Amino acid sequence: MLRIERLAFAALLGLTALRLVVAAWMPLLPDEAYYWVWSRALAPGYFDHPPMVALWIAAGTALAGEGALGVRLLAPSAALLGSLMLARAARDLLPGEETARREAGVLAAALLNATLLFGAGSVTMTPDTPLLFFWTATIWALGRLQAGADPRWWLAAGLFIGAAGASKYSALLIAPAILLWVLAIPAHRRWLLSWPLWAGAALAAAVVAPVLAWNAAHGWASILKQSVRGGDGSPLRALQFLAELVAGQLALATPVIAVLCAAGLLTALRLGTRDRPGWVLLAGLSGMPAVVFTLHALGERVQANWPGIAYPAACIAAAAIVPTLAARWRRWVRPGLALGFATTTAVWLQATLAPLPLPLALDPTLLRLAGWNALAADIAATARREGIPVVATTNYGHAALLARLLPPDIAVVGLEGRWALFRLPDARPALAGRPLLLLHSARRDERLHTDALAAPQQIATLTRGRDGMAAEQFRLYRATGRHGEQPAALMPRPHAPLRDPSP
Secondary structure, X not given: OOHHHHHHHHHHHHHHHHHHHHHHHOOOOHHHHHHHHHHOOOOOOOOOOOOHHXXXXXXXXXXXXXXXXXXXXXXXXXXXXXXXXXXXXHHHHOOOOHHHHHHHHHHHHHHHHHOHHHHHHOOOOOOHHHHHHHHHHHHHHHHHHHHHOOOOHHHHHHHHHHHHHOOOHHHHHHHHHHHHHHHHOHHHHHHXXXXXXXXXXXXXXXXXXXXXXXXXXXXXXXXXXXHOOOOOOOHHHHHHHHHHHHHHHHHHHOHHHHHHHHHHHHHHHHHOOOOOHHHHHHHHHHHHHHHHHHHHHOOOOOOOOXXXXXXXXXXXXHHHHHHHOOHXXXXXXXXXXXXXXXXXXXXXXXHHOOOOOOOHHHOHHHHHHOOHHHHHHHXXXXXXXXXXXXXXXXXXXXXXXXXXXXXXXXXXXXEOHHHHXXXXXXXXXXXXXXXXXXXXXXXXXXXXXXXXXXXXXXEEEEEEEEOOEEEEEEEEEEEEEOOOXXXXXXXXXXXXXXXXXXX
8 A cells, every 4th residue: 555545544534533523413404304204214215316315314323323423324434435435446447557546546535525515425414425425336346347357346336326326316327328438448348248237237227126116106206306397498597507507516526626527527538538448437427417417407407416426437537637737737736625625624613613603695504504403492382381282394304303303292293295105104183173383484485385274373483593693484373283185294203103193
């Protein structure tokens, strides 16, 4: 092992320890609490995404308990293993002398770890967390395949591709990139006649099959949600969405690393030939997401995290071209890494300690993380004062967070159509004719749209925030439940079985 590899491995271990501390300390996001609900109602699919994130949370909470660390336990662990896999993949896929390839592997892993996307994903648990890990693991397996030419590596690649598909539907973009790699390289075409390639494909299909079966049994609800999106087709809107896509990547990759990755992608497209098979694979795995999401932005907004699957391959390509850059450009690499790690650290500090009194427009942690405990305490006090042991909400993230934060003697009910697709107790029969409290965000809808309650009367206005700065205002209603058409699901509680919401 090179000295730089030993130093990098020691730094990675220290970074992983720090990530575990942040993961345990930082409050859960509403979406993370929602995915925790998934883990308490395991199924082959869900309305929003495939089930892998729920399986990871279930494993983490089994090992480390129901707290924030348990929910996020596998995120820092996956970041550690994925970094090692990425460094090995760079050694296997890049041409040149062994020492240069090993150094490129270290730099590729450093670049990926310095992105804000990877830094945030390593301390939170969302579907992107397992997706990015299994995408990287696929690159590692294909690198091993190219380096040793042992076709049995197709089995590992197939397993990882299937697991990525069971994490998020955008994993499907990996298939055409790999097919291009096989067809474009004459020496690789022989794999088309080998049983491991087809066995790997069958293994990937077998892993994804339960997700497809669940969708087929539920009217293709999840696939339709992710694939049917509208856009007005306006050229001005397309320019806006493209500008937002570029700005999002500059923010999540951090500026210097984003420029390096873009240069690496262009180099991969230029150098990908039959004599450089590794560059062909890197071009496909970074270029395919870039093209697809750019085209998507012509009609509709692209969330900044969606193109994140392009980052692992792009970081390998960026690391490979750094030695070829002119000195005036090469000297930006270390400041770029420092800026990336500093940005991630600043976000971690603000999310956990909030040392800076930033306004809402400049502090996403205030909007998403601040004040939930105090809000839950206010709701619990009102519930006890009113003598009502049931709190409901029409927002899935709020329902999931309240289920974790409210005292166990107060039942939490989610009122939304998606809950009909969950294996959770139907609360409508028990709530019919009984009083409940309804929490409703003032910034979402001015009017309530639910048939699950009657005669709502606003009894309080609650605000969550931090240090006198408001993040969100809520209206709290007293209402009577009724057995309407809208699903009403009883939320699970930490360390407790589901119970009947009747008083």
